[in-house]
Amino acid sequence: MSTAAAHSPRRIAWTRRRRAVSGAWREYRHHRPGMIGLGILIAVVAMALAAPLLADPSGLHVVTTTQNAAFASPSDFGGLGTDKFGRPVLTQFIWGARISLLVGLAATILAVLIGSVVGILAGFFGGKPGGALMRVTEWFLVIPFLPLAIALAAILGPSVKNLIVVIGITSWPSTARLIRAQVLTLKERDYVDRSRALGASDWHLMTRHILPNVSPLILANTTLTVPIVILSEATLSFLGLGDPQNASWGKMLDDAFEAGAVTLQAWWWIIPPGLGIMLVVLAFTLCGTALEEILDPRLRDRRRA
Amino acid sequence: MTLLEVNDLHVTYAAGSGAPVPAVRGVDLRLDVGETLGLAGESGCGKSSLAAALLRLLPSGTTVTGDVLLDGEDVLTMKPGRLRAVRWTELAIVFQGALHTLNPVQRVGDQIGEALRLHAKGGGNVTKRVGELLELVGLPARRARAYPHQLSGGQRQRVLIGLAVACEPRLLIADEPTTALDVMVQAQVLRLLEDLQREFGLAIIFITHDLSTLANICSRIAVMYAGRIAEQGPNDKVFADAAHPYTRALAAAFPVIGDPAFRMRPSGLPGDPPDPRDLPSGCPFHPRCSEAIEICPRTPVELWPAGELREAACVHVSGAPVPR
Amino acid sequence: MSAAEPLVEVRDLHVEYPGRDGPARAVDGVNLAVGEGETLALVGESGCGKTTLARTIMGLQAPTSGEVRFRGEPLVYSRRGMREHRRRAQMIFQDPTGALNARQTLYEAVAEGIRIQGLEGEEERLVADALSRAGLRPPESFFTRYPYEISGGQRQRVIIAGAMVLNPSLLVADEPVSALDASVRGEILALMLSLVREAGVTVLVVTHDLGLAWNVADRVAVMYLGRIVEIGAAEELLTEPRHPYTRALLSVVPETKQMEPQILKGETPDPTRIPSGCRFHPRCPVVESGEAARLGIEESCRGEDPLFLPACHAVRLASSDEHEAYLHER
Numbered sequence: 001m002s003t004a005a006a007h008s009p010r011r012i013a014w015t016r017r018r019r020a021v022s023g024a025w026r027e028y029r030h031h032r033p034g035m036i037g038l039g040i041l042i043a044v045v046a047m048a049l050a051a052p053l054l055a056d057p058s059g060l061h062v063v064t065t066t067q068n069a070a071f072a073s074p075s076d077f078g079g080l081g082t083d084k085f086g087r088p089v090l091t092q093f094i095w096g097a098r099i100s101l102l103v104g105l106a107a108t109i110l111a112v113l114i115g116s117v118v119g120i121l122a123g124f125f126g127g128k129p130g131g132a133l134m135r136v137t138e139w140f141l142v143i144p145f146l147p148l149a150i151a152l153a154a155i156l157g158p159s160v161k162n163l164i165v166v167i168g169i170t171s172w173p174s175t176a177r178l179i180r181a182q183v184l185t186l187k188e189r190d191y192v193d194r195s196r197a198l199g200a201s202d203w204h205l206m207t208r209h210i211l212p213n214v215s216p217l218i219l220a221n222t223t224l225t226v227p228i229v230i231l232s233e234a235t236l237s238f239l240g241l242g243d244p245q246n247a248s249w250g251k252m253l254d255d256a257f258e259a260g261a262v263t264l265q266a267w268w269w270i271i272p273p274g275l276g277i278m279l280v281v282l283a284f285t286l287c288g289t290a291l292e293e294i295l296d297p298r299l300r301d302r303r304r305a
Numbered sequence: 306m307t308l309l310e311v312n313d314l315h316v317t318y319a320a321g322s323g324a325p326v327p328a329v330r331g332v333d334l335r336l337d338v339g340e341t342l343g344l345a346g347e348s349g350c351g352k353s354s355l356a357a358a359l360l361r362l363l364p365s366g367t368t369v370t371g372d373v374l375l376d377g378e379d380v381l382t383m384k385p386g387r388l389r390a391v392r393w394t395e396l397a398i399v400f401q402g403a404l405h406t407l408n409p410v411q412r413v414g415d416q417i418g419e420a421l422r423l424h425a426k427g428g429g430n431v432t433k434r435v436g437e438l439l440e441l442v443g444l445p446a447r448r449a450r451a452y453p454h455q456l457s458g459g460q461r462q463r464v465l466i467g468l469a470v471a472c473e474p475r476l477l478i479a480d481e482p483t484t485a486l487d488v489m490v491q492a493q494v495l496r497l498l499e500d501l502q503r504e505f506g507l508a509i510i511f512i513t514h515d516l517s518t519l520a521n522i523c524s525r526i527a528v529m530y531a532g533r534i535a536e537q538g539p540n541d542k543v544f545a546d547a548a549h550p551y552t553r554a555l556a557a558a559f560p561v562i563g564d565p566a567f568r569m570r571p572s573g574l575p576g577d578p579p580d581p582r583d584l585p586s587g588c589p590f591h592p593r594c595s596e597a598i599e600i601c602p603r604t605p606v607e608l609w610p611a612g613e614l615r616e617a618a619c620v621h622v623s624g625a626p627v628p629r
Numbered sequence: 630m631s632a633a634e635p636l637v638e639v640r641d642l643h644v645e646y647p648g649r650d651g652p653a654r655a656v657d658g659v660n661l662a663v664g665e666g667e668t669l670a671l672v673g674e675s676g677c678g679k680t681t682l683a684r685t686i687m688g689l690q691a692p693t694s695g696e697v698r699f700r701g702e703p704l705v706y707s708r709r710g711m712r713e714h715r716r717r718a719q720m721i722f723q724d725p726t727g728a729l730n731a732r733q734t735l736y737e738a739v740a741e742g743i744r745i746q747g748l749e750g751e752e753e754r755l756v757a758d759a760l761s762r763a764g765l766r767p768p769e770s771f772f773t774r775y776p777y778e779i780s781g782g783q784r785q786r787v788i789i790a791g792a793m794v795l796n797p798s799l800l801v802a803d804e805p806v807s808a809l810d811a812s813v814r815g816e817i818l819a820l821m822l823s824l825v826r827e828a829g830v831t832v833l834v835v836t837h838d839l840g841l842a843w844n845v846a847d848r849v850a851v852m853y854l855g856r857i858v859e860i861g862a863a864e865e866l867l868t869e870p871r872h873p874y875t876r877a878l879l880s881v882v883p884e885t886k887q888m889e890p891q892i893l894k895g896e897t898p899d900p901t902r903i904p905s906g907c908r909f910h911p912r913c914p915v916v917e918s919g920e921a922a923r924l925g926i927e928e929s930c931r932g933e934d935p936l937f938l939p940a941c942h943a944v945r946l947a948s949s950d951e952h953e954a955y956l957h958e959r
Binding site for chain 3: 008009012013015016020189190191193194195196197198199200201204208209212213
Binding site for chain 2: 674675780781782783810811812813814815816817818819822837838839840841843844845863864867868877878879881882883890892893896897
């Protein structure tokens with residue numbers, strides 16, 4: 001019977017998710033800064049994904065570009081000019097977007113994953129195990145990021161994979177603290193009590209009640225962590241720890257400065273990557289702020305009533 | 306002598322999205338000097354909006370029409386300066402004593418002192434006056450140094466009452482002052498209000514959802530439903546022999562202990578109090594009324610006489626000019 | 630009262646919470662037996678320990694000492710033991726809004742118990758049945774709705790449905806109607822009574838509302854500062870209370886007729902500072918009026934903990950004519 005199918009548990013769960021997402025999207029549409037940020041992101045991601053179509057990858061290799069004039073300005077060469085090796089800056093810019101975004105997203109996911117797990121466990125269990133987890137978190141928070149990251153990157157060697165790992169394991173503490181604070185309030189809620197009264201195990205409580213209610217915070221926090229991670233990557237690459245084979249925008253800046261682009265006033269090499277970083281960071285921040293406003297559970301219920 | 310006269314009061318909240326919410330839809334009230342009026346009703350009936358409207362404490366954007374005459378002067382059209390002078394010295398309000406009604410980071414003595422200073426009622430010695438007020442409400446004077454969270458619920462309520470009577474108002478509006486308090490503490494607070502009323506000739510409007518707390522303290526009772534008054538009359542009459550079916554149901558919800566009629570027979574109404582934005586047609590109570598007849602959804606109800614000094618907004622009342 | 634084995638038995642139960650100024654003795658030596666099919670009301674003011682006692686019977690709180698027995702077997706506080714217990718004892722909560730996860734549909738709220746306990750049977754039918762029995766009809770129309778879309782009374786019905794779907798023998802109701810509008814209470818209480826009639830469930834109601842006890846309870850137990858001070862059939866206890874605290878409570882409840890209000894001074898002391906002797910003696914009207922001294926029991930009141938029921942030295946002397954007269958005067 002159609003009613004039976006319409007009300008199967010899975011259907012109900014899907015209906016619920018769909019309604020939550022469409023509700024959030026409807027609100028997001030009204031948030032102008034958030035929409036601007038989203039627009040920028042879509043443009044940048046589209047550019048990064050379409051890189052093979054937009055720019056010939058051979059332009060990234062020194063060997064193939066030696067015939068180009070070095071340090072050619074855009075007016076001479078076209079596009080965004082060339083770098084020290086004659087490589088078109090535009091090509092590097094388009095392909096660099098991929099690396100910056102990849103490291104940004106991957107490292108963020110790693111950081112948020114570690115941070116969320118630690119935060120949920122520390123908040124839910126409290127007592128000695130929670131305390132121990134928090135001491136570890138604080139330890140990581142206290143150590144200055146840059147020296148630690150530099151040391152780790154230097155030990156592991158410059159590659160995209162290592163960058164992701166280094167940034168990931170140094171950026172999780174603030175997420176952990178944030179999540180833990182929310183979990184502390186959530187676990188006192190009556191519905192957690194009720195679930196326990198129904199016989200729920202700790203795992204059930206954490207996954208079915210705590211996690212869904214803390215995930216808006218995680219999502220908003222993720223969107224706000226990406227800019228931090230991208231800047232960290234840019235910093236590390238700029239300091240020479242970036243992957244020379246896969247140049248991100250940060251690495252572009254490093255190369256530019258090393259090659260004396262400033263003295264030579266080769267603005268077309270410095271400004272695009274810098275602007276790119278700034279725009280992506282801005283975009284993620286705008287989206288993250290919009291999401292935070294929409295998904296904050298404290299504001300949520302008031303809006304509904 | 307009439308102290309307060311409310312005529313055709315309407316309070317409509319502006320809603321962010323969607324239709325405005327009519328919380329109070331035409332209420333008339335009269336209160337003499339030294340009289341106590343009980344205002345009973347459930348959530349959504351508009352009683353708290355009414356209380357806030359009397360002191361003009363509603364959020365901006367709220368539409369208030371009608372008049373609120375305090376000693377002949379309309380509170381709703383007073384200039385801000387005059388309103389400030391009137392607030393607290395003529396007309397004061399006591400809210401439910403939850404932790405957030407008092408400033409949690411200020412000592413209670415300082416909060417009372419602040420009210421005294423604002424209205425220049427401290428005389429020479431504000432501290433002494435604060436001490437006197439605390440003793441008046443049954444707290445030792447040295448508790449002035451305490452922070453709200455250091456006091457129990459009952460003690461906080463006493464502080465709020467002390468705060469309200471600090472400037473010797475003539476009218477006190479008590480909005481759910483005993484809700485969330487233990488039954489013994491409730492009795493203590495009610496006794497305090499009765500004592501203050503007797504000693505200072507205070508007129509009190511006592512707002513509550515618990516009809517039974519009004520049994521002793523009020524001389525008259527008004528029952529609100531869906532933004533309007535459903536029944537109004539002397540205390541004993543309204544309790545003993547309610548004219549409006551809603552009042553009867555509300556009174557029955559609080560069983561008389563010892564009365565076998567209530568034993569194993571909880572009485573309540575089907576359905577829920579109506580949403581002010583989506584009221585039933587005609588009499589707003591008819592969907593839940595056990596005595597609804599076919600004219601009820603079609604008949605706009607008003608307060609009709611139902612005996613001496615009594616009115617009820619029901620077609621069954623003898624003074625109602627509708628065919629039955 | 631049934632002569633058969635009680636459903637729940639509490640023996641010398643103590644539940645203490647660590648506190649800054651010493652342990653708070655929330656439950657301080659309680660003995661109680663709840664018969665199968667009866668409705669027992671645990672009444673008292675805040676801080677008396679009734680909620681802690683109820684939660685300990687539910688197994689949500691482990692006792693500091695003493696034991697809880699269900700059908701003669703002591704509760705096992707292991708994971709499996711507790712899971713077992715949850716099938717037989719269920720709870721409904723004071724605030725129906727907070728007790729429902731705002732992100733779950735009503736279907737999921739009721740199905741949760743079924744899924745956790747791995748109940749047999751078609752889930753959809755079980756949920757529909759439970760919602761229907763709780764008065765939410767047609768049940769299918771409630772499946773995809775959220776808690777914020779329904780009223781307070783309906784939310785409480787959903788919680789009742791979620792508890793009853795497991796077919797428990799014991800239902801613990803913690804202030805089931807205090808957060809609901811007055812006109813809605815009767816319906817929820819009537820629902821509870823009908824559950825007792827149809828499913829034969831035993832109900833333990835925790836409340837501060839004596840009128841509610843008159844409405845639904847077979848027996849009433851009055852608690853003060855962690856102890857039961859009086860227990861008896863509702864008809865007797867609520868009309869002819871014997872313990873001075875019960876008398877005072879009933880006298881100030883506006884719904885009670887013909888009793889001169891005895892407003893006690895002060896408030897219930899902190900559970901970290903329980904008075905010596907009879908814990909009620911600092912506020913007791915019998916002591917205060919001098920009657921205790923006249924009866925010669927004042928020293929006992931101040932120094933001897935009354936470990937009998939009703940927990941009052943004066944009542945114990947009730948065989949004395951003098952005291953009988955005193956009781957009838959009030």
